[in-house]
Amino acid sequence: MHSDNSIFEFRGPWNVPIQLNQSLIFLVLLIVGFSFDPESLPYALGFVAILLTSILLHELGHAWGCLIQGIPVNRVVLYGGGGFCEHRRSTSSYEDELIVAMGPIVNLTLWALCSLLEPFVTSPELGWVLVVTAQLNLFLAVFNMLPLMPLDGGRLFHAVLNRMVKPVTATRIAGLVGLIGVALWLPMIVFAYENFGFVFLFFPPLLRHWHMLRHAQY
Template identity: 35%
Template sequence: MNGSLRIGRIAGIPISVHWSFSLLIVLVVLSAPGSSASEVGWLLLWVLALFAAVTVHELSHCVVAARRGLKVEGIVLLPIGGMSQISGLPGPPTVELEVAIAGPLASVGLALVMGLAAFATGAPVWPPTLFSGSWLARLAWLNLLLAGFNMLPALPMDGGRVLRALLARHRDQVSATRIAANVAQVIAVLMIVVGLLFDLWLILIGLFVLLGVGAERRSAGIQQVVDGLVVGDVMARDPTSVPAHVSVAELGGWLAAFPGRALPVVEGSTVVGVVAMVDLVGRPAGAPVGSVCDRTSPVLDPSTPVFPAVLETLSRYHRDEFAVAVAGVPAGVLYRSTVEQLLRGAGPRSSPPERRRAA
């Protein structure tokens, strides 16, 4: 996420802190006027404990997601909580359910361990306490609160995801999202109203939910358009490719005859990248294509689903065309414009005819 600082890596998952986190620290210090340095110190330590609990919660989402084959980018800690960056969600309902429930379960587990430890040391665990009393008891209640709060059925919070996954068992994903989003909006508005009366953080979280719900609705709308489509349905099917040793001048002449076209670049018979006119501009005429082509953007497989995998690729890589190959053998090119046309709702389900001309 932009504006966040990597602070470490746990179980292979990068953990970052967003810059706005420093505002939280300032707010904590300012909110305790007249307190001694040690009192402020304890307060900051409490904030740190809260975010350690949040990190454990998010880590368990990420670990389950990684086990289910989803791509985990990392965890960002924000003042309103943690955010796991996981590609490929919502995915199948069972996967979304497992990933969503993992966080609250971890928090409940931590709460039990802390509560039992408090009990074992003779510290009172009842009545509930957050800001005074034994640290073990406070941490137990903190984790329980974290689990309970996240289980509110408000998309994109965990409880909302669980609700959507359960709804999707008996209906399609799009209508499951619609119902879960309606529930989330009602809860978000309630949070904001209650927040106005009692607590600023609730307003922030209510706004976060409203924003998140909007994104989930848009995503469900897009899914409806491209549901079931795979790369093979939307790519320009053309096995033409260019060997990596061909010169920039030679390929440039060829591409000039076919404006807007791109080609997979092969070494031997294996696709290693993709090249379009934009990659040749300003390059030495004698340079081999293999040295100027784009080798960083992914080579897609015709069976890859458009939603969400291809859409994520399109948002992550600023390129207009992607090589498609089957086990390394060139099969065609996927053009961004084709997908965008599709998303506008009126586009053809195959590529424009001028791109299908054989070379």
């Protein structure tokens, strides 16, 4: 259960082990590195805290989706590229639908709550926290729902397809859509950087989608 790259572990809700991977150090340094003056450093650290908390709650949403269906959870891991919830047994497409959907649902709930509370807050600092939390969780929800593996949207898209067509066809369709997404990813990175100054650290796996299209093991 313990990861060789884990730097810290604690027990979360439902007694689920939560591990912090050492790659989080790189993520923190990367974000804080954009702070070129002492005045912006507190906001960078605040952003890191909000980001990690949002990802943790997202993964705990997945854990809840497992536990409510009687699926034991091994651990939740946060790392430089995001996080994952590891459960002890394989799941059906029907079980996966709830497990996968709960992550973005948590993010959308945080976005809605913070957006509703922000107009009533008079403190500039607390207002900043609510605005950043709302915007970040909306981004995480939308980003995770892209129909690409291993994002939640790719897994949910594949699970829903299994309800509509044969499993072989569902896998091939999901693989084809994923390959289209891979082809469009580089232009999306350029567009996001030029218009918003944002750099995607995630790149969808080409081979995984190619194997799905050919219905190989993935």
